[in-house]
Amino acid sequence: MMAEKDENEEKVNVILKEKKLRGSGGYVIAKISDGEQKLGNLGGPELFLAGIGKIDKNRILKYYCNKCEKEYKDSPKLDYNNPNEDVGEGVILIEKGEYKCQICSGIIAQYRKFDSDNVIKKEANNTKIELKKEKQNVESVEKLKNSVLTKNSYLPINSLIGMPVYNDEAMLVGNIFEIGLKKSELGIININFKIKKSDDENLEITEIIWEKISKIGDIVLVKTEQGKSDSNKCPSCNFENENNANYCEECGNKLK
Template sequence: MSSDLRIKKLRGSGGYIMASVNDDQQRKGNLGGPDLFLAPIGRLDSDTISKYFCNTCEKDYEGSPRIEYENPNEEVAENLILLEKGQYICATCGSTLAEYREFRKPDEMTDVGNARPMEQSNPFESPEQTFTPPQTTTEPPSFTEPEPEPQSIPEPPMSPPTPSFSTQQSSPPAAESQPVGSVSSIVGMAVYNEEAKRIGTAKQIGIDSSQSLVLVISNNNGSDQTIPWSNIKKVGEIVLVGTSSAASQAPPTVAPPVQTPTDSGKCPSCNFVNKAGSKFCEECGTKI
């Protein structure tokens, strides 16, 4: 790990902070784009934070925001322990700037197992949802000529033999099996959106009623939620969910929701009802 510290801007769902980070922390905060996110890095020493910006206050503050955290030490999946979860909170208005989770694998040599089993049966495991294509058998055309009945006329000269068309000649060669490398399970990984907001924990991968691949997560309310696999932007130490693919698949005839005067404070993106007078959504950080 490099000991060189550099001041970087670390984004959160409700603002950002300016802090001195090393190379390893910068690598964790890089989720594939030009911005660095605070949630994957976790808890920083308040002495390393020089200032922060609150979206609700729309103002810069010198020093560190308030950091609140707890250590549940809870097993969220097989071989995956939730060590710590916390929040960066604006010291002036109390709005949440960012949330983070820190996990640990008791056995580093073993992959993360399945999440806690559900009591109800899963529709993605039903026989109707299997991907087995119907097998059709095609009979090859028969080129055998019927035997002529005995005639008193002279036999005609023998014709050249009819070529035999074997179905094995038209079949493509079987693909050679390739050795399977190391495969890691994403079950139990934390799932974040593009605003570095944790939206749940990965449970399993399945097929929905439209025969599309989806990721089933357990959201923060404890209920199940499905995410189209085309929305998955990156899988690493966490699962990052994008929004560009989902937006491109939306029917062109559906109009976006129109904000009325009675919806004051309601986020047009996630429909979260914010405090009156809020400029940014406290849930996803979108400008109202």
């Protein structure tokens, strides 16, 4: 009884602050805790709904839909499921969801939650000790973020396969489906990530080098560099070159 009372008192003492949370198709204004604010901070001053995940609709005050170009004093519709899908190296996708506009059904934001317990235990114990999987709450993604970004920590790079990739304007680039080394015509070797928006083989594949990744958490955040645009993307290999480049650094073809 005493422990239950302390837990209830702790919940009452949680301070919620009104914050703007960005998504790929708009934003929401919601009351969040300090812990949720840390999850939403994926880099820079902006907070992202993708980092937090599911929020009680009673705490969402209003939202803005880019498609409607209109703000609504309501909560967007939330569709989510629990696939429990192994996305590689023992990382389990335990939940994924989409916030949608109630009027046009446009996507305001997407999120994914991963259970990284198996990965951490495998790397900590290189033996035949039986791995015991524990269920983690929605804040387990903070544990994954810290394990990836902490100095001297280790996480298999293949565990990034299947993760959604966003740019720093909160726009969805796609999902990582392949990682490898690539040597350019100039002899430079880079770690390259192949990204596409669905499993359709006919869709365009985007390649991003390791240096463009600014942060890794439950999503991968890539930098939108100043001075670059679609005009300097190579039509042959989709490599993004410098603004003043005349030839593709990756394949050597002349840029238009």
